[in-house]
Amino acid sequence: MAEQVLLNNRRAMPRLGLGLWGPRDGRETLVAVEAALEAGYRLFDSASAYHNEKSLGQALRASSLKRNEYFLVGKIWNDDQGFHGPKEAIKRSLEALGLEYFDLYLIHWPTRASLDTWRAFQELRDLGLTRSIGVANFSPEQLKDLIEATKVKPQVWQMEIHPLRARPDLSPIATELGIELMAYSPLARGRLKKNQIIGRIAQSLERSFSQIILRWAWQRGLSLIPKSIRPERIQENARIFDFELSKEQMLAINRLDQGQSVLKPPFVFDEAGYVLSSLK
Numbered sequence: 001m002a003e004q005v006l007l008n009n010r011r012a013m014p015r016l017g018l019g020l021w022g023p024r025d026g027r028e029t030l031v032a033v034e035a036a037l038e039a040g041y042r043l044f045d046s047a048s049a050y051h052n053e054k055s056l057g058q059a060l061r062a063s064s065l066k067r068n069e070y071f072l073v074g075k076i077w078n079d080d081q082g083f084h085g086p087k088e089a090i091k092r093s094l095e096a097l098g099l100e101y102f103d104l105y106l107i108h109w110p111t112r113a114s115l116d117t118w119r120a121f122q123e124l125r126d127l128g129l130t131r132s133i134g135v136a137n138f139s140p141e142q143l144k145d146l147i148e149a150t151k152v153k154p155q156v157w158q159m160e161i162h163p164l165r166a167r168p169d170l171s172p173i174a175t176e177l178g179i180e181l182m183a184y185s186p187l188a189r190g191r192l193k194k195n196q197i198i199g200r201i202a203q204s205l206e207r208s209f210s211q212i213i214l215r216w217a218w219q220r221g222l223s224l225i226p227k228s229i230r231p232e233r234i235q236e237n238a239r240i241f242d243f244e245l246s247k248e249q250m251l252a253i254n255r256l257d258q259g260q261s262v263l264k265p266p267f268v269f270d271e272a273g274y275v276l277s278s279l280k
Helices: 027-039 053-062 085-097 114-126 140-150 170-177 196-205 209-219 231-237 247-254
Strands: 004-006 012-014 043-045 071-076 102-107 130-136 156-160 180-184 223-225 267-269 275-278
Touching (some): 027 053, 085 102, 170 180, 196 209
Parallel strands (some): 130 156
């Protein structure tokens, strides 16, 4: 289906995958993953906080694919961060999945314990529990501080990126550091379904809103993990490789950027943007 990118540790990763935030464990996750496999998806983005690892693993193990034919992403939750928590956390996730390793394991959110977490992640990689390591939701400053303190670069930097929050500042940083930039929530969680500019472009190209948005992100060179639980939408989101947006169309979508996040994390952050605590 989609092309692959070579990460800075020389491992290949598909640039398009299925995001698994949202689907409930059980039939909802099974149907979504089965539809994605049928549509040619080979990257699956999971997290312990999504509480659907069991069904994801069941669907992957039931497929005809060998383990080296798909790419599995996992994330550690805040409560398990530190030097001693990651090994038990990744083992719990792998046990739930019924699999032996992740292809990529991420720090889900930056906390004051993330420096120790990152040092522990290097051990997880050495033990073969994950092939690559990375971070999510780290600001450029937090990312650079992590690298400076440990001298170890992530393979992937996962961030919220979509037309309402385009983050054009991130790609040059990722390119300079040699880190793959992956966009989550690339469809802005449905906030652009009635946008007139995207609607006009979609009509002119006889494409869906989602296809236009994903193609915009694709042409920016991002890796993408759109989420859906509907098989027809999952298939639709994979059909973005047989057309291109013009320079004018790309610029029109760029102008939608408001720096607007569609997330509402249940956290308190400190002055430097690290997760301080969860809201109960």
